[in-house]
Amino acid sequence: MSFLFPTYSRWEVEPEAAEGSILIDKNGKRFLDFTSGIGVCNLGHRPAEVQEAIGTQLTKFWHVSNLFVQKQQEVAAKHLTEAAGMDLVFFANSGAEANEAAIKLARKATGRQKIITFQQSFHGRTFATMAATGQEKIKKGYGSMLETFKYVPFNDFIALKEEIDEETAAVMLEVVQGEGGIHIGSKEFLAKTEQLCKEYGALLIIDEIQTGIGRTGEAFAFQHFNLNPDIVTAAKGLGSGLPIGAVIGKKHLEEAFGPGSHGSTFGGNPISIAAAIATMETIFQKGFLKDVQEKSAYLSHKLSESLENLSAVKEIRQLGMMVGIETDVNLPALLKELRDNGLLALPAGENVLRLLPPLTATESEIDEAAQILQSTLNEYSKSAV
Structure with a gap:
């Protein structure tokens, strides 16, 4: 039993x-x-540099809450913003939490509700991220979903163009649909999607939960396609096995996420942050990413x-x-x-x-x-x- x-x-x-x-x-x-904990252990199991960083933090403090200034959160956020070419970070505990926060941020910043996602996508299992996911099997048995999500076929720009309008808060996509079957966005489709978002004043959210933190040979997968998103989410590989997620956003979104607008008791936990810093200090090195690209070609x-x-x-x-x-x-x-x-x-x-x-x-x-x-x-x- x-x-x-x-x-x-x-x-x-x-x-x-x-x-x-x-x-x-x-x-x-x-x-x-060759599962890496479903894309989590990007440095393999128990990487020495991460284990050492965790051990050091364990001797200091484990939790104090986000009412306190925590310098290491700033260090981790700086690594993320520099790697992504963005400005601000909110720390969560998982990919689903990061995507949930991204959805909230997009709606609050634009004053709009409609968000377009794609068939075969996967964004999480909370109510908002489940609704964002373009797979019916994920939603079966849970009743009515949030009605403000619309779904179009992936890599189909004409279908996206027909759906987007002045009420659209954001287009949310994975550059590579991981859970959906490793479907890769075409360069033309992704570039046109970004341009369409600009035309309609919609935000471009890129879900890098599985593709980020070096998985594709760049710090983030969107960088293969020279995209310029408003919001990027990260999680899985960020903490080398410790629970952490992040929303990375542009400066123009700062006002929408002011004091009291969002929060997390455990988000940015000191132990997870220590693991994330050690992970990023290894993976975001140019030599390391070049090595990943070479191994990818060999694979x-x-x-x-x-x-x-x-x-x-x-x-x-x-x-x-x-x-x-x-x-x-x-x-x-x-x-x-x-x-x-x-x-x-x-x-x-x-x-x-x-x-x-x-x-x-x-x-x-x-x-x-x-x-x-x-x-x-x-x-x-x-x-x-």
Whole structure:
């Protein structure tokens, strides 16, 4: 008997220890972890620099509330604003909280209510972020949603142009739809979306919960496309496993989030902030991001080389260390077999196998993952013949 609500379809793996790209279960079995805690452990498990920063803060204080000046919050916010090319930060505890705050900020700053998002998107599981999400399965059973969200097909500029109007507060999008199946925005679509927002006085919100903090080889994924958003949200990779989220905004939004307008008891917790600073001081270095780009190219080459001739593989989509392998096989069964063979991977969208390797994964670990994928998917390809 479990004392937990059965909200998760849990795997048969019970972790005992983890370091870098490797996870060991309670039976001593070794796994190559290409889930990174669903895009959280961007520096791998227990990175030494983050562990040291956490340990140092634990000897000072753990919590005091946001009534106090906390210099380290300013340090963390400076790293985020400089990396994103923006001005101000609000700290939350998760991606959903960050997106919830972004929605509130956009509506308050513009005085409008309508927000356009995209089919197959995922923005969280609070009521506002669930309503923002363009997947019906997320909303099933919860009754009426907030009515001010409108949804259009991703990468469809004509549909967006038909929906946007003078009542639109914001367009909210993921540059790469992670949970939706690793669907990547086209450069033309994203550029036109930004311009359309300017024409209608709507804000552009970019959800970088999964794509941010170096995941795609840039500090933030929108930087691949030279976009200039009003609001960016970050979370997952920001704290290397400690809970933290952030809303990063432009200076013109400052008045909308004045004293008493929004808050969080635990947002910007000193322990999480210490982890975030250490994480960003590593990932936002130009040399580190260049290394991620090189590893991403190597990963792309290995996957293409290993999988391109397998009938079970329909398409490989990738931006940086974020990969979607579309298949026509039973995905839960495939993921189980991969675990049996020592590789941890994730589902996404409809029949898409998702890889989110640590940004620190070595070439030999990439080789190992590609070999396991090839041998496992080869069996499915044979059975389909």
